[in-house]
Amino acid sequence: MKAKPAKRVLLATVVLTVLPLAVSCGDQKPEGAGGSTAAGPPALARSGAHLVITTENGLLLRPTDGRRVTVDDRADGDWSYDDDTWTLDLSCADRDRDGERERREQACPRMPYVKVPDGVSVTVSARNAGVDVAGLAAALDVTTVNGDVTVTRSGKDDAPVRLVTRNGSVRATALDAGRLHAATTNGDVILACATAPSDVTARTTNGSVGVTVAPDAPAYRVAAGTENGRATVDVPTSDDREGPAMTLTTVNGDVDVRRD
Known part of the structure; x- marks a missing residue:
């Protein structure tokens, strides 16, 4: 009769041990996998990767030494992806709702920068401002x-x-x-x-x-x-x-x- 409680304790121990592992792995998405949203700038080292940037303002497009896209932290960016195509929608919506002091200190630039790994093809759609590209070895649209x-x-x-x-x-x-x-x-x-x-x-x-x-x-x-x-x-x-x-x-x- 004493064996049953021992089984219950052992089962509870196994569940508590596995659960944190399941939680930590569940939030990760494999690089390049299909999906509608992504948490932040991706690593785009694979051949054939394509980056699409949309903005209602202008843009400075520059290279980066690393594998990951770098976005001006004064602008807000929403990421989505589908296979090898990643889309970055730049805006200042959140900054517009902040207080006057923070707007002055963290003013969203009219031409925020985005830095892109070498070889990633880039498509840019902007409005009401210029687009300046320098030092980027890639197909461009x-x-x-x-x-x-x-x-x-x-x-x-x-x-x-x-x-x-x-x-x-x-x-x-x-x-x-x-x-x-x-x-x-x-x-x-x-x-x-x-x-x-x-x-x-x-x-x-x-x-x-x-x-x-x-x-x-x-x-x-x-x-x-x-x-x-x-x-x-x-x-x-x-x-x-x-x-x-x-x-x-x-x-x-x-x-x-x-x-x-």
């Missing part, structure tokens, strides 16, 4: 409205780069791209490439278009046009429909393409 897109020493020579705004200029220096698309409505499109993209499309309506490619760039099939301005083509040209191509257009402004 950057869009804003009412602001400039500025890119320096970024892109990859075997990956696409897309830079688009409306009511602002697109300016790039030391740009790498396999394929390059840049566009605005009211502003200039000025692109200085460190390499020779296989396909270049650059257009605006009210502004100039200028494209510079590497000194060893091949001959391009060039279509350069403007209605109110001049078009200057100073690169080797070709009629090969299968070779590298450029389409450069504006309405009110000049078009200029040359080798560095």
